[in-house]
Amino acid sequence: MIELKNIEIGYHSALLSIENLVLETGKFYAIIGKNGIGKTTFIHTVLGLIPTIKGEIDINGQNIHQISANQRAKLVAHVPSKFEGVQHLSTRDFIAMGRAPYTNFLGKLAEEDWKLVDEISAELGIESFLHKDTSELSDGERQIASIAKALVQKTPVIVLDEPTAFLDYANRMSVQKLLQKVAKNANVCIIQSSHDLELCLEFADEMLIVEPNKKTIIPINRANCSKEKVIEIAF
């Protein structure tokens, strides 16, 4: 569970202010809003990369801005919009990086860590390219590998920054479907920012619409939401 308590976010002056917002595990959230409105800033703040101007963000009761980077990495994981792939880095080794917060200073993985990597890979159905070099994967495969890495990190919250921005339509669909499934099965709180309004409305449990006048986030359940309504509020 992630709680935003009366926060203001932004770099110098407040871009967004949110009074009280609770996002639950097992649910898939989509942040929707205009370009430059502060979606990425919001994500960076939730990740603990930038401090809040006011208020605090708690995950499972812990203020993420007051704990160490390592502790934070056990609470929130991140999937960037694009992972370029690295030559000589195998997909399995890449996914296993998600275990880093749980290893000692040498970074050596235990048997169980590898078991978890293989289990999650099997769940996502990516065994076929698990031993491929990450530089040889397709964009879609890389994005799923990134999600696998975030899952391996075993955090209650996973944040995705426009995860489908660089994918074709088929891949966008499958990624959204996957996120919907994962949120339920793994019982994590998934938050993504996206421009894919239709796909969000189809797969996400709740829309977090950034309202440009009041500069705040309005959560609306998928059941009560329509494309027109979102457009009316957000754009």
Add this chain to the structure above:
Amino acid sequence: MKQMIILLNLFILFACNQKQAIKQSKNVSTDLIKYAQNFKIIQQKGFVELQIVNPENGSVERDFALVQRNSNVEIPKNLEQIEVPLKSIITLSGTNIGMIEKIKESAKIKGVSNSKYIYNQTVLKGIKSKKVLEFDDFSVLNPERVLLTKSKILFHTGFEGNTTANEEKLSKLGILCIPNYDWKENHPLGKAEWIKVFGYLFGKEKVAEAYFERVEKNYLQLSKTAKKFKKKPTVFSGMVYGDTWYMPAGESFGAKLLADAGANYVAKNEKGTGSMYYSFEQVFKQNQNTDFWVNVEVPTKKEMLKSNEKYQYFKAFQSNNLFSYAHQMNYFWENSAVEPDRVLSDLIQIFHRGEVKSESLHFYRKLTE
């Protein structure tokens, strides 16, 4: 980079000037040296003491006892022992080769610096037949190759206070490295007097002393003659390298030679340590109408203009009062140090043509078209 090294060598040879002479202690009555400041030879009981003096502060930097081979003389503990006469020697200074040649021991030279800078024919033949080894600069040569020469003595251009890693390594291998400070002498005769060091080392001290006495006599005679001339023509020296014109400062042996030859050297009042460097413009302003121009390093006026067209605006150039080395530069480096009388005689001929009995020049030569 190689050019850089050559330039630096030139720099050391011509431009480095000396600090004020150190007062020699008067109580050494058996000191056999008259002009040189940077070494002393003292006759002790049963052996000869050779001291190398640090030119910077006048302290004794190295202290050697020259002991006849197979004699059982007790020497004080603080002296380093050298068995004489030497059977072989390495010297990285060109001037030393000239001195050793004068006492007819050049066949015993077993190692030298780059052959490019050497004139001595015995040495060059030795290099060809691999009996003489070429070495890089003292600080970077490979000590193991020194062992191949079987020499126990290595002379190198001395830089005060610079003990290099190589010096330490060589001394552990039983090779004595002796700094040569002849280039730091104030007086041309002091520089020439270094021949005595080699005289004592090779057991030819009588030959060396006789030679030096002759040079000294000639030199003093010539400078006495030159003092009488009322007219002192002005003179400047060198050429521009890149943007810099190096000229010996007023207290260097180069300046002393010009003064003793009865010339008015333009930079004679430049004091201080280090060399004088000027821009082309400074030299031109000062010397457009200077009478003589010596130490030009090319043999013809054509080549001068090729290296820099602006040379044509000097009066000395127009009136053909240009003098360069008669032989290749290596000959001048090797021999001028040990024949200052001949250099002086040349210079007097140049500056006072018509006032002295004319003889042919030896080291110098007027530039041709």
Add this chain to the structure above:
Amino acid sequence: MRMSRNIVSWSLIILLLALILIHVNGGIFGFNFGKIFSSIFHFDANDQSLIIYRELRIPRTFMAIFAGMGLSIAGLLMQTLFNNPLAGPSVLGITSGASLCVAITMMTGISFFTSDIGIVMIALIGALIFSLIILFFSMFVKSQISLLLIGMMLGSFTSALIQVLQVSSQANQIKAFTLWGFGSMQQVNFNQIPLIFGVFIAGVFALIFLIKPLNLLVIGEKPTQLLGIQMKSFRMLIIVVTSIFAGLITAYCGPISFIGLAVPNMVKLLYKTQNHLQLIIGSALVGACTLLFCDLLILWIEPYFVLPLNAVTALIGAPVVVWIILKKF
């Protein structure tokens, strides 16, 4: 993969041992363990062959091994930190920093700094300052090429300062500095080995703490941070370790170019991994072999003419760099 990597490592170890045996014997292969052993432990100052080993050959071989290792590891750290295959201690101007400080001490002749500890310290400080400057700029420039250009500008800036120093220093000091700039494995004495070894080991010890973050860093700084690494302190530690290696080696051997840049790239080609434990071991092995080989070339050619070390490393390194540019840019 693991299997073939082990084969590579063992082959390199055998090659390294062979090169050491040739190098320590003055260029000819031979087993002289007895002599080497007694020259270190039962030294007899009257036995010339022992002196040769102790004073000439062992220090030179030692320095070639450790300079090769240190520079290559420093290069690897820079390449991973800046995510740039063309980074290295000399390209980024870090050795220039050490050079500048050494130049200042050589040409001003302050006596504390001409002592062994003094020169190492001043070189380390110089390397550290210039590393921090590069790190500072790396936060503002996005392009890999820009950072390299800034590194080269640091190099030019340093040479300019050194030239200014040279104008007012004496010929002998200029000459000593020029020759130092050629790079050499010969300037180390037997009794300096413990100090060099000690500092080197300190660097290696710090490396242990870098392996995990370095392995993560290949996917970028932000992901590394989000996997629980404190980037600020990690970056500082990389810079300190690089400065230790680059500064130490520059102080004793002069600014040696290309090794730190070329070797890690060769290692990645051989090992085909991003595991930095293996890359570090590989860089150490390949670096030591490369520098030993370069110095052996000097030994072999010496009877004919003298090659400066930096000329040899450039002859070998420059083609490697061109190859990297063709491949990666």
